[in-house]
Amino acid sequence: MYSDVKDYCSRYNVTLVVVSKTQPAEAIRRIYDLGQRIFGENRVQELAGKYEQLPKDIKWHLIGHLQKNKVKYIAPFVEMIHSVDSLELLMTIQKEALKNHRIIKVLLQYHIAQENTKYGLSEEEGNKLASFFQKENMSHVQICGVMGMATFTDDEAQIRREFQQLLSIFNHLKETVFYQDIYFKEISMGMSSDYKTAIEEGSTMVRVGSAVFSS
Ligand SMILES: *Cc1c(COP(=O)(O)O)cnc(C)c1O
Numbered sequence: 001m002y003s004d005v006k007d008y009c010s011r012y013n014v015t016l017v018v019v020s021k022t023q024p025a026e027a028i029r030r031i032y033d034l035g036q037r038i039f040g041e042n043r044v045q046e047l048a049g050k051y052e053q054l055p056k057d058i059k060w061h062l063i064g065h066l067q068k069n070k071v072k073y074i075a076p077f078v079e080m081i082h083s084v085d086s087l088e089l090l091m092t093i094q095k096e097a098l099k100n101h102r103i104i105k106v107l108l109q110y111h112i113a114q115e116n117t118k119y120g121l122s123e124e125e126g127n128k129l130a131s132f133f134q135k136e137n138m139s140h141v142q143i144c145g146v147m148g149m150a151t152f153t154d155d156e157a158q159i160r161r162e163f164q165q166l167l168s169i170f171n172h173l174k175e176t177v178f179y180q181d182i183y184f185k186e187i188s189m190g191m192s193s194d195y196k197t198a199i200e201e202g203s204t205m206v207r208v209g210s211a212v213f214s215s
Pocket residue numbers: 019021042063064149190191192193207208209210211
């Protein structure tokens with residue numbers, strides 16, 4: 001239920017991204033009317049359609065895999081992209097944000113799960129990308145932190161270890177590359193099944209869908 005998740009997140013000062021994928025506009029509108037303004041979608045087309053239908057003060061986050069050729073459809077309005085997993089994608093976001101006279105916030109998505117089906121950077125790839133970013137003049141993207149998804153498992157110890165791994169990646173980047181960057185502060189981890197664990201392990205931003213929309 002929305003109010004439970006929201007209260008939990010505010011108690012811990014964690015940003016709640018309500019994941020509204022597959023939900024119709026009316027269902028999103030109901031949560032909006034309760035005060036929620038940050039919503040996350042994982043598909044570009046669905047996101048662009050909902051942007052058209054819903055109030056313009058919603059901050060839309062893209063949380064799913066993003067292809068370079070689709071950045072242009074969301075660049076005019078997207079607030080944050082959680083799924084940056086290559087330099088090419090980052091450069092495309094910079095280009096499209098510039099065209100739209102906007103600054104787009106992004107997170108670097110890391111592969112922390114055991115499954116090989118999930119997208120994301122290795123620690124080494126992320127380090128390279130971050131130092132490249134620091135050298136280039138990427139005026140229209142702001143790297144705000146990291147994102148990751150834990151393995152889909154009942155093994156809480158494993159989930160915890162994966163969240164700890166993401167926290168340690170964040171801390172390393174903060175100390176080595178982004179130490180003067182006040183915007184680099186977000187750790188996007190935790191979904192319906194594991195957001196409380198994620199918050200215990202240092203999450204600053206949780207992405208919760210089913211737990212919000214179920215009654
Ligand atoms: C669907 C999705 C979520 C939310 O999942 P729930 O289990 O419904 O809370 C979070 N993050 C990503 C990347 C997703 O695709």
